[in-house]
């Protein structure tokens with residue numbers, strides 16, 4: 663099946679993507695003490711979804727999947743948006 667491209671989407675928003683499952687497994691492996699709480703996580707992702715640097719779940723400023731970068735307490739947006 664053809665992969666849908668959505669420049670302002672997160673990986674979890676993409677239908678038929680196994681990346682969502684893989685990212686979920688990665689997030690589950692992060693020690694809870696190192697993870698952002700759900701509210702902060704969603705706040706960060708909402709900023710990413712409105713950002714011109716987001717392309718199909720990847721931040722073009724740093725090359726990370728934003729859903730993983732946003733989950734770290736000690737990580738930050740590479741251009742200071744969060």
Ligand code: SF4
Nearest residue numbers: 710713715721739743
């Ligand atoms: S991490 Fe920062 S630069 Fe990258 S997509 Fe999110 S808001 Fe934009």
